Amino acid sequence: MTFSHLFSWTTALLLFISTTAVFGQASKAILKQHIYYLASDEMRGRETGSAEVEQAAQYIQEAFKKYGLQPKGTEGYRQDFTAKITRVPVNDSLRNAANIIGFLDNGAAKTIVIGAHYDHLGHGKIGGSRDTLHIGEIHNGADDNASGVAGLLELARHYSQNEVQEPFNMLFIAFGAEELGLLGSKHFTNNPTIPLNQIHWMLNMDMIGRYQTDNGLAIIGHGTSPAFVEIFDGVTSNIKFYTSKDGNGGSDQTSFYKKNIPVLFFHTGGHPDYHMASDDPDKIDYKALQSIVDLEIKVIDRSMSVAEMPFQWTN
Numbered sequence: 001m002t003f004s005h006l007f008s009w010t011t012a013l014l015l016f017i018s019t020t021a022v023f024g025q026a027s028k029a030i031l032k033q034h035i036y037y038l039a040s041d042e043m044r045g046r047e048t049g050s051a052e053v054e055q056a057a058q059y060i061q062e063a064f065k066k067y068g069l070q071p072k073g074t075e076g077y078r079q080d081f082t083a084k085i086t087r088v089p090v091n092d093s094l095r096n097a098a099n100i101i102g103f104l105d106n107g108a109a110k111t112i113v114i115g116a117h118y119d120h121l122g123h124g125k126i127g128g129s130r131d132t133l134h135i136g137e138i139h140n141g142a143d144d145n146a147s148g149v150a151g152l153l154e155l156a157r158h159y160s161q162n163e164v165q166e167p168f169n170m171l172f173i174a175f176g177a178e179e180l181g182l183l184g185s186k187h188f189t190n191n192p193t194i195p196l197n198q199i200h201w202m203l204n205m206d207m208i209g210r211y212q213t214d215n216g217l218a219i220i221g222h223g224t225s226p227a228f229v230e231i232f233d234g235v236t237s238n239i240k241f242y243t244s245k246d247g248n249g250g251s252d253q254t255s256f257y258k259k260n261i262p263v264l265f266f267h268t269g270g271h272p273d274y275h276m277a278s279d280d281p282d283k284i285d286y287k288a289l290q291s292i293v294d295l296e297i298k299v300i301d302r303s304m305s306v307a308e309m310p311f312q313w314t315n
Helices: 009-018 028-038 041-046 051-066 142-161 183-190 227-232 253-257 286-303
Strands: 078-084 094-104 111-117 169-175 199-205 217-220 241-244 263-267
Touching: 028 041, 028 051, 028 142, 028 286, 041 051, 051 094, 051 142, 051 169, 078 183, 094 142, 094 183, 111 142, 111 183, 111 286, 142 169, 142 199, 142 286, 169 183, 183 253, 199 253, 199 286, 227 286, 253 263, 263 286
Parallel strands: 111 169, 111 199, 199 263, 217 241
Antiparallel strands: 078 094, 094 169, 217 263
C-alpha cells in the first residue's frame, strides 16, 4: 500500500478533520485514514530515530493541537529521550526518540492516562522482525501499532469534542521506542509530567486491528484493581471480548503496572503478519476496530463513576 509523496501529514490531517463523525461513537472512516497514513510505504516502517517516525510524531502532535489538548511534555507536546538499540549491532545504536503528550484538563484531582506506541521496525534491521526472508523490506506495522494510535486519536477526538466536562482529566500519550523495549513508557513513568499519584488508571492499546471472531478481544489487567469488577459489570459490545487478570508484560501498560497503577491493555492477539513485512492496512478489520474503540469509551465512562481505584498486585 503506497500513497503519493505529495500526501503529507498536513494533507492527511485535513482529510480526517473534515470527515463527518458522530460524537459518542468512533468513526470507522477516521480510523482508516489514520492507519493508511501511518502505515503507508512512505512512512518506511516508523523506525525509531528515522525521519519518518518524526513525521508520525508531528502528525500526532498536530492532531492533539487541533483537538485543543494542552501540551504536557517537557518541551511543548514532546518528551524527548535517547533510545538505544540492543538487539542487533548497528553503528548508530543511540537514537533520538520522543513521547507525544496531550492533556485534557477538566480541573479534576485525578487523571486517566490513555496510551499507544507509534514506532515500528522500519525495514526490520533493528531486531524484532520475524520475517527473515524479507529483512530490508518495509515493515508497515498497520496493526502494530498504527491501529492503537488510530484508537488513541479517536479517543482524544471524542473526549475533547463531546461537550462534556468529565470528572477526570485525561492524558493522551503516544509512546516512542516501544519496539526497543518499552523505552518511551519507561521514560515517562520514571520522568512523569504529572505526578504518578494523580493517575486514576491507565488504558493501553497495542495491536487492536486484527479482530478474530474465534478468539475475541483480550482486555488484560482486569485484576489490577478490584474496581474493574464493578466497572465491567453489565458492559456489553457487538464484539466478543474477555478479561484477563494480569497487567504485566507485552506492552507499555507494563511500565505503569510496575508503578502500582491499575491498567487495562486492549489487544486482538497474534497473527501470521505480526512483525512481518506483510502487516499492511488492507488487512485491518475496521468495523471491529470501531467497535473496540466504542467499547473503550464505555469502559472509560464507567470508570469515571468510581472514586477510587486501589491497585491490586496480580502475577
